[in-house]
Every structure is written in structure tokens, then in C-alpha cells.
Amino acid sequence: MNSFSTLTGLACSQTDEVVSADQPRNLSAAGFPLLAQYDLEKAARTLHRDALADRPISMWRYHEVMPAPNTDAIVSMGEGMTPLLPMSRLQSEIGVRQLWLKDEGRNPTGSFKDRGMSAALTMARSVGVKRLVMPTAGNAGGSAATYAANAGLPIHVYIPKSATPVNHFEAHHYGAEVTVVDGYLDECGRLAGVHAAEHSAFEISTFKEPYRVEGKKTMAYELVEQMDGSLPDVIVYPTGGGTGLVAMWKAFDELEALGWIDSKRPRMISVQSTGCAPIAKAFDDGAETAEHWQDVMTHISGLTAPRVFADQLCLRAIRESHGTAIALPDDVAIEFARRGAAREGVSLCPEGGMCLAALSELVNRGDVSKEDRVVVFNTANANKYTDLLG
Numbered sequence: 381m382n383s384f385s386t387l388t389g390l391a392c393s394q395t396d397e398v399v400s401a402d403q404p405r406n407l408s409a410a411g412f413p414l415l416a417q418y419d420l421e422k423a424a425r426t427l428h429r430d431a432l433a434d435r436p437i438s439m440w441r442y443h444e445v446m447p448a449p450n451t452d453a454i455v456s457m458g459e460g461m462t463p464l465l466p467m468s469r470l471q472s473e474i475g476v477r478q479l480w481l482k483d484e485g486r487n488p489t490g491s492f493k494d495r496g497m498s499a500a501l502t503m504a505r506s507v508g509v510k511r512l513v514m515p516t517a518g519n520a521g522g523s524a525a526t527y528a529a530n531a532g533l534p535i536h537v538y539i540p541k542s543a544t545p546v547n548h549f550e551a552h553h554y555g556a557e558v559t560v561v562d563g564y565l566d567e568c569g570r571l572a573g574v575h576a577a578e579h580s581a582f583e584i585s586t587f588k589e590p591y592r593v594e595g596k597k598t599m600a601y602e603l604v605e606q607m608d609g610s611l612p613d614v615i616v617y618p619t620g621g622g623t624g625l626v627a628m629w630k631a632f633d634e635l636e637a638l639g640w641i642d643s644k645r646p647r648m649i650s651v652q653s654t655g656c657a658p659i660a661k662a663f664d665d666g667a668e669t670a671e672h673w674q675d676v677m678t679h680i681s682g683l684t685a686p687r688v689f690a691d692q693l694c695l696r697a698i699r700e701s702h703g704t705a706i707a708l709p710d711d712v713a714i715e716f717a718r719r720g721a722a723r724e725g726v727s728l729c730p731e732g733g734m735c736l737a738a739l740s741e742l743v744n745r746g747d748v749s750k751e752d753r754v755v756v757f758n759t760a761n762a763n764k765y766t767d768l769l770g
Contacts, residue, residue: 384443384451385445385448387417389417390405390417392412395408395412402507406588406589407588416593421637422444423445428640429604429640432605439459439461447499453506457488457526459595460487462484463486464482467720470720470724474736475750476754477752478753479754480754481726481756482599482602482603482757483726484760485727485758490763492757493519494526496520496523496596498595501524501527501530501533511579512528512535513536513575513582514535514538515571517685519764520586521547522554524584525553525554536557536581537559538568539561540567541560541561548560587690592623597630598631611646613753615648616736616739619650619659620684620688620731621688622659622693624757624759625648628697632645647702648698649698649703649705649738651734651738652706652707653683653707655676655677655710658673658687658688660705660707662695663699668695672687678710680713708734708737714768715737717729717730717733717762721762728758732756
């Protein structure tokens with residue numbers, strides 16, 4: 381693009397075929413997610429840690445490896461640079477050397493979804509998109525409505541009837557046209573696809589557009605900054621659609637090319653509910669792809685993704701990092717969300733609680749060492765889940 385962004389194109393995650401980034405793009409010609417590519421040698425000339433001191437306190441401080449043609453194109457509400465909080469009491473109770481919580485509930489709409497929506501809406505508007513559509517399991521719908529309003533673009537959101545009342549309220553409140561679906565995320569996705577075709581709307585579903593990944597990869601950049609150039613031994617991450625997991629794994633390669641880190645990587649732990657665990661099952665089965673989960677039995681919206689579109693990318697990141705995947709019942713997620721709130725005073729969502737429960741279980745099994753330095757991700761604010769946590 382230019383000196384602001386070094387974006388060079390979009391590569392198919394399966395075939396490596398590269399296409400330009402100057403028009404709206406969904407999947408590659410082969411039907412797989414597209415991933416943004418950058419001129420990292422060029423980016424490294426200006427994107428180094430010493431240069432960040434005078435930059436905005438948001439995820440767009442990494443603009444050389446972000447998809448925006450210039451400052452004026454950015455659709456932003458101040459997302460990113462969320463705190464990395466030491467969890468000293470839980471650290472002792474769970475039994476690891478060091479435990480931090482990356483609190484994504486501090487983003488503008490109270491969810492990590494804001495990172496992806498900022499990047500997606502920035503590029504959608506930049507390449508001339510006029511209207512948007514997307515499915516959501518919950519938090520993404522409110523975030524998309526908020527950022528679409530900021531960008532001045534109309535959006536239609538398909539949301540399950542079972543999503544929390546707050547999720548329904550947010551999508552309506554920020555001006556989206558909302559269709560409530562008697563089904564789960566996969567059915568919402570099917571209807572959004574039909575809508576896109578019938579109304580010439582651009583679909584911003586997880587992995588069906590290239591840039592939500594780019595927003596979420598900044599979580600890895602921030603970790604390196606906040607940990608003074610290092611990374612944890614283990615990252616524990618709740619996996620619905622899997623964008624954050626794949627995004628951080630992509631970011632580590634970029635960070636190495638930029639000279640920020642060496643070749644050592646954290647072990648990536650994917651966490652799901654036993655009521656919807658396609659990635660955990662595929663990992664346990666040694667499979668390369670995840671089957672469509674037929675009988676969804678979880679009330680945790682962020683973990684309600686029966687079909688993981690980027691299943692191969694998720695499984696690749698877990699295995700290449702020598703990590704693992706685990707699924708636990710909803711009740712332990714609620715227990716640990718409440719426990720974490722009471723012990724540490726943080727606003728833990730059920731997905732964050734599930735990650736703490738998974739960490740505790742993995743330490744007991746010996747899959748995570750008591751000497752490990754661990755970062756757990758809390759992907760949203762507890763106030764969005766008062767129906768579950770109250």
C-alpha cells in the first residue's frame with residue numbers, strides 16, 4: 381500500500397495463491413480463508429519497540445502491519461492495549477509459577493470482538509463496501525453494529541434467540557437490522573450467506589473476510605510489549621470460531637521477522653465447552669479437520685460454534701506449538717468466573733472462567749508445568765452475562 385501500511389496482498393491459507401487487497405474479498409478461489417501479507421522487511425525499518433512510545437495507545441500503533449491505507453481511513457473506537465493483569469492469588473491456588481490475565485473486557489464494547497471489527501470495517505469502507513451482513517453467536521453482533529455505525533455503513537445481523545439479552549440489545553441499540561434465528565451460529569451463518577447473495581451485502585463472518593484476523597493478532601503484539609520483549613510459556617484461549625488463536629499464531633511469525641522475538645513460541649491451549657467441542661474432539665482424534673458438532677449443549681455464547689470454518693488453521697496452530705485442546709462442562713466455567721472475580725476483582729466472563737478451569741485441570745494432569753508462565757485470555761466483560769453469572 382504505502383509507508384503507513386506495508387500490506388502487499390492476501391494469500392489463500394491452503395494454496396498460497398495471492399490476490400490483491402484493493403477490492404472486497406471473502407474466501408479464496410479454492411474456498412479457504414485469505415490471510416493478509418506484508419512487506420515485513422520494510423515494516424521493520426520503522427516498527428520497532430523504541431518507536432512505539434509516541435504512538436496512540438490503541439492496536440493501530442502497529443500500523444505498518446495493519447490493513448489501513450492511511451490514518452484517516454481507520455474506523456476506531458480506541459480498541460486494544462488492554463491490561464495484562466497479574467493473578468497472584470489464583471496463581472498460588474492453581475499452582476503455576478506466574479499467571480497473568482489479558483483482560484479483553486476493557487475494549488470499547490466490552491469484548492475482544494472490537495479488534496476484529498475495527499480492522500474489518502476499516503478495510504470494508506476503504507474498498508467501497510456499501511452494506512454489511514454477518515452472523516453472530518453474541519458479542520460480535522453488538523461490536524459489528526457499533527463499528528458499522530461509526531463507519532456510516534448499514535449492517536444486518538443474524539443472531540440466535542438463545543444469545544444473551546445484552547447481545548440482542550446492543551445490536552438493536554447501535555442501529556443494526558436484526559433477525560433473530562431459532563438455531564445456532566451455523567444456521568445464522570447460512571442465512572447471512574443467503575442475505576449477502578440476495579442483497580449484494582458484504583459478509584464479515586469469521587474467516588470469511590480477511591481482516592478480523594488482523595485486528596485480533598494485535599493481542600500477540602501487545603503481549604510482547606507488556607512482557608518486555610518476552611512471551612509466556614503457555615497461552616490459554618477460549619475457542620469458538622478460533623480467530624484469536626489463529627491470529628496470534630500468525631503474529632508470532634511476523635514478530636520474529638520484525639526482530640521482536642526469537643523462534644520460541646508459547647504452547648497454545650484451545651479451550652471449549654463439552655457441549656460444543658469440535659476442535660477438542662478433532663485434536664483428541666488426531667484429525668486434520670473438525671466435524672460439525674450436532675448437539676449443542678452449552679449456554680456460553682462465545683463457545684457456541686458448531687462448525688469451525690478455520691478448523692485446519694486452529695488445529696495446525698495447536699499442534700505446531702506443542703499445545704493441546706480441552707473441553708470442560710459449563711458449570712466449571714461459571715464457578716471459576718465467580719472465583720476469579722472474588723479472588724482478584726476482575727470482571728470475568730464465562731469464557732475466561734472456562735480458561736481458568738482448563739488451566740487448573742491441565743496443571744492437575746501434568747500437561748502444564750508448575751514452573752510455566754501462563755497467560756489466560758478473558759475475552760469479554762462479565763456484565764454481558766448476568767443471566768449466567770448472576
